[in-house]
Amino acid sequence: MRNRFGLDKGHVQQVNVRSGWLQNARGAMRTGFPKARPGMRVGLLGGSFDPAHEGHAHITRQALRRFGLDRVWWLVSPGNPLKAHGPAPMAQRLAAAEAVMHHPRVVITDIESRIGTRHTAATLARLMALYPGVRFVWLMGADNLTGFHRWENWEWILDNVPVGILARPGQGVAAQRSRAAIAYARYRLRAAQARCLPMRHPPAWCFVNMPMVDLSSSDIRARGGW
Ligand SMILES: Nc1ncnc2c1ncn2[C@@H]1O[C@H](COP(=O)(O)OP(=O)(O)OP(=O)(O)O)[C@@H](O)[C@H]1O
Numbered sequence: 216m217r218n219r220f221g222l223d224k225g226h227v228q229q230v231n232v233r234s235g236w237l238q239n240a241r242g243a244m245r246t247g248f249p250k251a252r253p254g255m256r257v258g259l260l261g262g263s264f265d266p267a268h269e270g271h272a273h274i275t276r277q278a279l280r281r282f283g284l285d286r287v288w289w290l291v292s293p294g295n296p297l298k299a300h301g302p303a304p305m306a307q308r309l310a311a312a313e314a315v316m317h318h319p320r321v322v323i324t325d326i327e328s329r330i331g332t333r334h335t336a337a338t339l340a341r342l343m344a345l346y347p348g349v350r351f352v353w354l355m356g357a358d359n360l361t362g363f364h365r366w367e368n369w370e371w372i373l374d375n376v377p378v379g380i381l382a383r384p385g386q387g388v389a390a391q392r393s394r395a396a397i398a399y400a401r402y403r404l405r406a407a408q409a410r411c412l413p414m415r416h417p418p419a420w421c422f423v424n425m426p427m428v429d430l431s432s433s434d435i436r437a438r439g440g441w
């Protein structure tokens with residue numbers, strides 16, 4: 216099956232991380248893939264962003280600072296595999312995300328649609344193969360830690376990628392008592408060690424508390440603001 220760039224999925228080999236060119240068996244094609252040099256610390260904030268809001272922008276700025284990241288990529292999801300209703304069209308969500316988040320070190324991308332993944336474990340495996348040497352950190356709000364054990368191959372994610380958790384209003388207790396938090400308790404870094412997270416060999420995860428922003432996409436949708 217070919218994607219919109221005319222590439223067979225199985226033929227994708229490697230992104231030239233300096234130029235953003237995607238290399239496949241038939242040659243190189245220009246794409247909108249984000250650029251990253253080996254050794255860069257890149258936080259990945261996956262989300263439906265349906266729509267993006269100041270809460271996303273806030274945790275992104277916090278993640279850059281607290282985890283010492285060079286970049287954060289917003290992975291605007293083709294659709295959360297656990298949500299029954301699909302989100303608004305990708306173009307609409309990308310445009311809204313770009314209107315909310317202006318930061319020289321933040322990239323907003325539909326790369327999951329481009330590489331044909333939707334489950335996070337599959338996305339991470341592909342990104343690690345496409346960007347060798349880049350130090351990825353999976354970022355998420357505390358609410359997602361609570362249900363993390365329902366994600367496909369969730370243990371693989373924790374075993375292979377450092378995970379940074381950002382506090383979210385009303386979510387701290389449930390998250391810290393979650394199945395994933397308990398199962399991986401011994402791999403948890405103290406908040407004071409947060410800057411070490413990208414360099415740690417996984418499993419490694421860190422929960423950071425910070426001033427919180429009480430906003431959610433579902434509230435915005437419920438108020439008819441989308
Ligand atoms: N206000 C917030 N504080 C902390 N984390 C947040 C906040 N809003 C979103 N996140 C995190 O950002 C990521 C993407 O979130 P998402 O796009 O689902 O937004 P949402 O507001 O949670 O949407 P919805 O209400 O539809 O579930 C998730 O990891 C989520 O936990």
Ligand SMILES: O=C(O)c1ccc[n+]([C@@H]2O[C@H](COP(=O)([O-])O)[C@@H](O)[C@H]2O)c1
Binds near residue numbers: 334335359
């Ligand atoms: O891989 C999974 O099984 C999985 C299950 C639920 C959510 N996710 C990812 O978690 C991120 C946050 O999703 P959402 O809808 O809460 O914004 C997004 O990148 C989803 O693809 C992934």
